[in-house]
Amino acid sequence: MIVGTRKPLVEILEMVKPYHRLLLVGCDTCVAESASGGRRETSELAAALEMAFRVAGTDKDIRETCVDRQCIHEFLLAVVEAAAEADAVLSLACGAGVQALAARLPKTPVFPALNTQFIGETAERGLWLENCRGCGNCLLGLTGGICPITRCAKGLLNGPCGGARDGWCEINLAREITPPVTCAWLEIYDRLHSLGQLNRLLEPLPPKDWSQGDAGGPRRVLRPDQRP
């Protein structure tokens, strides 16, 4: 899923302050799971904005709605209707959702309320971890299901480096990270060990073809069988 975090209120206020009628649009899938842009968070932000503007001396017309998936155009039809009465829209979706909504609203400014962080997992309640960079050429099958590109701070294909200490990644020395980052390559080792596949490490991984990743401009997936 995509993990997001709310922008500071002051930044959001700055973006939307020229507009009187605001529509907040949440997204009830990924960003709801990461407790940043679902139905509840949309209502929180609506109430907070209402108060913040009032404290600053203006009363705004603030409305809110939420869709199941903002990145899928079929889900946006009701929002397009509701947005007809708004001067601006504030989206609590990931960057993909904000852009899909903006494409549907050519005459209405659409602003992001979140910072889209990464593709990740809910590791524990209240803790989300990045675990995929969308490299376009997944090698998890070779690394015991643990991504070295994302979870190794150096993105090493053949680790570990010499910096790991007691199972922890060297990156913890560079800055304070809570909870600390484990060495992905030691995790890969342990995992392959428990799978009885340590022999995989005898064969170094070849240089990666990065042209499948984001270095080659915007990517496309085209499926003729799914086309209209």
Place this chain on the structure above:
Amino acid sequence: METLIKVVLLACEQACPRPQLWIKPLAEAGLKVRMVQEPCSSKVEVFQLLRLLARSADLVWVVACPEELCRLCEGSIRMERRLAHAQDYLEEIGLERERLGLSLLAAEDEAGRGKVIDTIRAQAQSLGINPGCRQPSAGKE
């Protein structure tokens, strides 16, 4: 006409089975009091706290069971964390964190109830009218 300070109590019905024991002394102190009984404080969400402050309250106070008596085991603990999250929002808005409060109290703890009522009264009076709250003329609640 004098504007009364509005206090909303969100009370776990296990902790506050008799609303009048709360409403009466606070109303006698000149506050406008409303109590919303909840099946458990774990049901109180951040957006509800903020929405109450935006639309109808100068001070919102949650009364929950002590941690060891909480029916949902973690309801009171999680409530404290959600309240802190809502208070962070207030800080960003430029409002006092103290406009949201929480007390953990057993229903039979009369002395404790008296102290909490005193705290609510003092806090409401010192904070006064919430400048972030919609005024009655600005629209319906």
